[in-house]
Structure formats: C-alpha cells, structure tokens
Amino acid sequence: MYEQQQTTERNSLNTLYLADSAAFAVNVSSEIGRLRRLLIHSPDRGLGKVIPSKAQDWLFEDIVHLDMMRRDEYDYYVKLLLYFLEPDTVRGRVNSLGDNNRSFFKPDSPDYFRSTNVIDIQWLLSDILTDDTIRTRLIAAICGIERTSFQTQQTLLELDPVELAKVMISGSLTDRTMLFAPLPNFIFTRDIGIVIGDHVLLNKPAKSARTREALLAQYIFFNHPLFAPYRDKIIEIPDNEHAFLLPDADLNRDLTRSTLEGGDVMMIAPRHLLVGVSERTTLYAAQQVMQLVFDRNLVDTVTIIKIPKKRDYMHIDTVFTQVSRNTWVLLRSLGRTGDETRKRDVLHFFAAKDLSEELKILQFTKGQEQKPVEIENLEDLLVSISQKDLGATEPIRFIYSGNDEFPFGAREQWTDSCNLLALKDGVVVGYDRNDKTAEAFREAGFDVVGAAELLQRFDRGESSPDTIEKTFIMLPSAELSRARGGSHCMSLPLLRDAI
Numbered sequence: 044m045y046e047q048q049q050t051t052e053r054n055s056l057n058t059l060y061l062a063d064s065a066a067f068a069v070n071v072s073s074e075i076g077r078l079r080r081l082l083i084h085s086p087d088r089g090l091g092k093v094i095p096s097k098a099q100d101w102l103f104e105d106i107v108h109l110d111m112m113r114r115d116e117y118d119y120y121v122k123l124l125l126y127f128l129e130p131d132t133v134r135g136r137v138n139s140l141g142d143n144n145r146s147f148f149k150p151d152s153p154d155y156f157r158s159t160n161v162i163d164i165q166w167l168l169s170d171i172l173t174d175d176t177i178r179t180r181l182i183a184a185i186c187g188i189e190r191t192s193f194q195t196q197q198t199l200l201e202l203d204p205v206e207l208a209k210v211m212i213s214g215s216l217t218d219r220t221m222l223f224a225p226l227p228n229f230i231f232t233r234d235i236g237i238v239i240g241d242h243v244l245l246n247k248p249a250k251s252a253r254t255r256e257a258l259l260a261q262y263i264f265f266n267h268p269l270f271a272p273y274r275d276k277i278i279e280i281p282d283n284e285h286a287f288l289l290p291d292a293d294l295n296r297d298l299t300r301s302t303l304e305g306g307d308v309m310m311i312a313p314r315h316l317l318v319g320v321s322e323r324t325t326l327y328a329a330q331q332v333m334q335l336v337f338d339r340n341l342v343d344t345v346t347i348i349k350i351p352k353k354r355d356y357m358h359i360d361t362v363f364t365q366v367s368r369n370t371w372v373l374l375r376s377l378g379r380t381g382d383e384t385r386k387r388d389v390l391h392f393f394a395a396k397d398l399s400e401e402l403k404i405l406q407f408t409k410g411q412e413q414k415p416v417e418i419e420n421l422e423d424l425l426v427s428i429s430q431k432d433l434g435a436t437e438p439i440r441f442i443y444s445g446n447d448e449f450p451f452g453a454r455e456q457w458t459d460s461c462n463l464l465a466l467k468d469g470v471v472v473g474y475d476r477n478d479k480t481a482e483a484f485r486e487a488g489f490d491v492v493g494a495a496e497l498l499q500r501f502d503r504g505e506s507s508p509d510t511i512e513k514t515f516i517m518l519p520s521a522e523l524s525r526a527r528g529g530s531h532c533m534s535l536p537l538l539r540d541a542i
C-alpha cells in the first residue's frame with residue numbers, strides 16, 4: 044500500500060523544504076531576542092492514553108483532558124506563536140481558525156498551517172520518513188528500544204510516512220491498538236535539544252519515559268534537509284566509558300552518569316551559557332558540555348548552577364527565566380535569603396540546610412577552567428548577566444513566584460510561574476492560573492492580558508507583535524499545567540534576533 048503512494052508523497056513533502064532550506068537559518072544567542080523560528084509539538088493522541096497508575100512513570104502528575112488541552116489551551120499558544128512568527132497564516136482569522144476537526148492545527152492534515160517558522164516536529168518526522176533507508180533504520184531502532192515483536196516491525200513498515208510519524212510519537216495505530224508506550228512529554232520540545240549560537244546540542248534524557256524522544260530528535264536533526272547545512276554543527280554528549288564498567292548500583296552517580304535535558308541549558312547571552320545540574324542533568328554531562336562548547340569556541344563563559352535534586356525543580360528553567368533585559372522571574376526560596384542574622388542563629392545552625400544553601404553557582408571562563416569563580420546567589424548571577432553581558436542600564440527587577448507571598452511562591456512555581464517563554468524583550472507567555480505571579484507582573488508595570496483577548500486586539504488592529512511592549516500573556520492552563528511544564532518547556536527556539 045505504502046509503495047504505491049511513495050513517489051507522490053516524497054515529492055510533495057520534500058519540495059517545500061528544498062525550496063526553503065537556503066533561507067533556513069538557525070541561530071540563538073539570547074533568551075529574549077525576538078523569536079523568529081521554533082520547534083513545537085501539539086498534544087497528540089498519546090496524551091489521551093495516560094492513566095493514573097502510569098502517570099508518574101510517564102512524568103505526569105495527573106491525567107489530562109486531551110480535547111480541552113488542545114482546543115482551549117494549546118491552540119491559543121499556536122495562534123499566538125503564528126501571530127508573532129508567521130502572521131499571514133492567522134491575521135484577521137483568529138475567530139474562524141480551527142473547525143470541528145482542528146485540521147488547521149494538525150500536522151497530518153491537508154489544511155495544516157505549514158509554517159517553516161512555527162514547526163511541529165511531527166511534520167519534520169513524517170518528512171524524513173519518506174526516505175526508505177531512514178525509515179527502515181528508525182523503525183528498527185524504535186522496535187529495539189521498545190522491544191517489540193518482529194511482526195510489529197512489519198506493521199510499521201507498511202505505514203505511510205504521515206501515519207508512521209504519528210505512531211512513532213503516540214505509540215498507537217489509528218484503530219487505537221497500542222504498539223508501545225506514548226511520548227506524552229514530547230510537547231516539551233525544549234528538553235530534546237538546545238540551540239547554542241548556530242550549533243544544536245542534542246540531549247540525553249535522564250528518564251526512560253523520554254528515551255524515544257531523543258532518538259527521534261537525533262534522526263530529525265541529522266537527516267532533515269532543512270538542517271543539512273548544520274550537520275557538522277550538531278553536538279552530542281559522549282557517554283562516560285568508565286560508566287559501562289560500573290555495577291548497576293553505582294550507575295546513577297552524578298559524577299559518572301551522562302544525562303542532560305534542554306530545560307537545564309540556557310543560551311543566556313552571546314558568549315555565555317548556563318548549564319543546570321539537577322534531577323535530570325548530571326555534573327558529568329554539565330562538565331562535558333562545558334568542554335565541548337569551549338572547544339568549539341561557541342562561548343567564553345559557562346556558568347554551572349546546581350539546584351536541589353527535587354521533582355518540583357527538575358530543571359533550572361522551572362526556577363527562573365528571563366523576561367526582559369533587566370527583568371527576571373524566579374523562585375524566592377532558591378534566591379538570596381537576605382537574612383544573614385537568621386543564618387547565624389542557633390536553630391539555623393543545627394537545623395537541616397534550607398534549600399537556598401543547596402544552590403551552588405560556579406562560573407568558568409574559557410582558557411581558565413581551573414579557576415572558576417563562585418557566585419553566592421541566583422540574584423547576583425542574574426544582575427551580572429543583565430548588566431555585564433546584556434548592557435542593561437535600568438535597575439534590575441526580580442519578579443518572584445507567587446509575588447513572594449507564603450505559600451503561593453511554591454504553589455505557583457509548581458504550576459510553572461517561573462517557566463516563561465519570551466517572544467521578544469519584555470513580552471512573555473506564561474500560565475493564567477498563577478494569579479499572584481500575575482499580580483507581581485502588574486505591580487512591575489506589565490500589561491497582563493489573556494491570550495484570547497490579545498489575539499482579538501491584534502485582529503482589531505489595536506496592537507501588534509511589532510509594537511507590543513512589557514506584556515505578560517496568559518495562556519489557559521488548567522490541563523497543560525498537569526503535564527508539569529510551561530511555555531518555556533513547550534518551545535525549542537531555533538532562531539532569535541540578535542540583541
């Protein structure tokens with residue numbers, strides 16, 4: 044069946060990319076330069092397969108209502124991104140987009156928006172699967188890691204590229220037969236790779252639930268024609284060969300294991316990379332990344348930030364992100380304690396360490412890796428990035444999760460108040476459920492507006508992505524937040540304007 048359609052499919056899919064690949068640039072040198080191109084993945088049918096007893100294994104804290112998550116939440120995110128990055132696809136149409144089938148939003152539908160700036164990774168996957176060699180290899184690799192039967196391999200070989208891409212991601216066939224587990228976390232594209240200047244650093248997930256994501260990302264970056272000019276700029280982190288010889292009980296040590304997820308890597312300024320050491324990223328991997336980026340002369344400074352290994356914090360981008368050149372959002376309990384007397388009192392002396400003391404920051408300079416400088420707290424680091432790296436002249440402003448009110452800081456951080464995506468300097472997208480954090484943004488002089496309302500303003504011509512400033516855009520988030528990641532996690536920026 045697939046054989047007959049093959050030639051037509053291949054032509055229709057590849058032509059677009061070959062035509063566009065010359066103009067397809069990849070370059071990110073900050074977290075706030077105007078976003079021009081990114082990879083996303085809309086929630087697929089696999090998310091609807093999460094059941095309570097499996098949710099935690101699959102890194103969800105709850106089950107989600109898939110239709111609401113797509114229609115009432117994620118589709119607004121896509122419309123926003125399109126308005127900023129590919130306005131012709133949505134301008135004047137925000138109310139009419141998305142029929143009953145949501146076909147405009149589905150990468151497998153003929154009505155899909157097909158933007159080369161807001162790119163669903165599923166679309167790229169179906170594209171590379173038109174090549175017989177890639178398809179055979181990837182099917183074999185997936186069937187290997189998922190330990191499927193030979194018969195399942197045969198079934199996959201029969202599928203056309205578009206359907207095959209859906210199955211590789213969702214784990215199930217159109218008739219709902221499950222062949223292997225879904226990839227519910229694939230919507231968090233941030234964690235599969237990070238662009239550092241004009242290079243792409245591929246990740247090594249810590250959790251087995253995310254292993255297949257890394258394989259798909261590897262195949263896409265190495266094989267898709269759009270990334271062909273960047274093939275020798277893809278960085279992979281080597282395994283630690285000593286780890287192969289360790290008893291299983293010792294394998295998970297931070298100093299030997301090599302795992303790294305994109306939420307722990309931030310290209311924070313031209314020539315300055317932040318790398319988190321966390322529940323997901325090991326010290327060993329952080330050190331490898333540092334060496335690799337120094338060797339390739341991609342940055343002059345690498346700052347390693349070690350945060351407590353805690354589910355709530357999983358990556359550094361869950362505890363702070365940048366809002367504008369001089370504004371940051373962060374979790375107070377990991378920031379400066381500001382209470383030096385308390386640090387010296389008797390209770391504090393005997394008590395278990397508080398969390399901020401588990402945070403450690405070391406800054407390394409290329410060529411002087413043996414002489415790192417310790418930075419005492421997160422705020423000091425962020426001030427120095429704003430002023431020294433980014434040339435901010437206005438006072439540096441910190442917006443704390445939950446407006447720094449007990450117990451809202453922790454509550455709202457859990458639902459990603461600190462995980463914001465900057466569409467441009469001072470314009471960020473975050474979740475609408477974090478009321479106190481939104482209040483803090485208002486107090487800091489930001490316009491706080493819902494995504495739906497902002498899209499209407501754009502359509503009425505009252506505002507535009509080019510003119511909008513100092514705005515916190517609130518995305519509906521009742522379902523999305525159950526997946527334990529925010530808009531920063533749901534984006535893999537490929538191109539930002541230089542700042």
Ligand SMILES: NC(=O)NCCC[C@H](N)C(=O)O
Nearest residue numbers: 102231306358526527528532
């Ligand atoms: N960068 C991020 O913080 N990504 C969020 C990932 C959420 C996902 N459920 C996970 O636990 O891996």
